[in-house]
Amino acid sequence: MAAKADSASKEAQTNPRGIPYAPFVDKVEDYVTTRADVESTLRSFQEMVAKYNFMEENLRRRVAGLKDKMPDIGKTLETVRFLKLQGKKGDAAGGEDELEDEEEGNGKGGKDLETLFELNDTLYAKAKIERDEGSGRVEEVYLWLGANVMLSYPIDEAEELLESKLKAAKTSLRNCEEDLDFLREQITTMEVNVARVYNWDVVQKRKEKEEEEKQKGKKNQGGSDG
Helix, strand or coil, X not given: CHHHHHHHHHHHCEXXXXXXXXXXXXXXXXXXXXXXXXXXXXXXXXXXXXXXXXXXXXXHHHHHHXXXXXXXXXXXXXXXXXXXXXXXXXXXXXXXXXXXXXXXXXXXXXXXXXEEEEEEXXXXXXXXXXXXXXXXXXXXXXXXXXXXXXXXXXXXXXXXXXXXXXXHHHHHHHHHHHHHHHHHHHHHHHHHHHHHHHHHHHHHHHHHHHHHHHHHHXXXXXXXXX
């Protein structure tokens, strides 16, 4: 009974993300008292393996999604930082450059930025990024939030948002990879448990057969003596 309580306590424990530890079958007798219990115990263990496999598959998809999303966040963050840097360069230029820009109609901080805008992997279009007429800087950017939603952000807020998203994605990826390692260990443990219970059943079946043969032998011997 004490061993069963210890096993139940172990089974209730979880990793930091709430995934339960698999119980380790040290003594099969703690889980199976007779061969009649074998089928239900094996079914229970196999259900646990199936649940772990399901969680593992979901985590694999999540890892793939994070690895696909993180480069896009990183590239967007680099772009925002580049735009901020151009504004600072415009401030540093000052003096005659500002006067020339104002005469050319390009605002206080310098000429508008020209770049190539990625439409898809192999197609780009020319784009012009206008500076604010008052400050001469790029003051705001538009970010895709998903679900066909785009919002404008002041450039400083956009940088903070992207930094937090990238940090969260890296943390989530690290946790997912740790959970995948953890799940593989639990699946291995449960597969070992299934094998131990199955082997115990085979041994008990062999013992019962040997006992039956002994009893038959004794009966046959008693009949011949009579």
